[in-house]
Amino acid sequence: MSFVHGKNTVITVAAKDISQYTNTSQLTRGADKHDVTGYGKGDHVFGGGLLTGEFSCEGTYDNTASTGPRAALQPIVGTVVTCTRKPEGTGTGRPLETFLALVESYVETNPVADMVKWSAKFTVSDAIATTVQ
Numbered sequence: 001m002s003f004v005h006g007k008n009t010v011i012t013v014a015a016k017d018i019s020q021y022t023n024t025s026q027l028t029r030g031a032d033k034h035d036v037t038g039y040g041k042g043d044h045v046f047g048g049g050l051l052t053g054e055f056s057c058e059g060t061y062d063n064t065a066s067t068g069p070r071a072a073l074q075p076i077v078g079t080v081v082t083c084t085r086k087p088e089g090t091g092t093g094r095p096l097e098t099f100l101a102l103v104e105s106y107v108e109t110n111p112v113a114d115m116v117k118w119s120a121k122f123t124v125s126d127a128i129a130t131t132v133q
Contacts, residue, residue, distance in 0.1 A: 010085070069106070
């Protein structure tokens with residue numbers, strides 16, 4: 001087994017690379033479930049439905065960056081944009097995930113005893129294309 005360090009992850013949203021401002025991200029894949037239980041059963045029977053996906057990322061706010069998360073994400077809240085995620089970094093043969101996503105929210109958090117943080121939440125729209133670079 002080969003372990004991969006998360007520090008090499010590359011995140012691009014609407015053609016803007018926000019990787020250097022991001023310190024955690026998560027891509028969740030799921031599916032709708034449908035109860036198809038018929039009369040006479042003692043247990044539920046389920047069938048799978050449409051696939052779903054959510055994406056989130058967050059990091060430390062940088063007020064000097066014209067390409068930072070505020071400039072890149074705040075103006076596109078409420079729109080569907082192209083996102084790419086390279087969970088093992090850039091390189092031949094490494095995975096690449098490309099998907100359209102609705103930018104649901106951009107949040108800035110200002111703790112009294114820490115750095116300003118930001119986070120963003122996305123809902124995947126349509127299929128996630130998983131290929132290799």
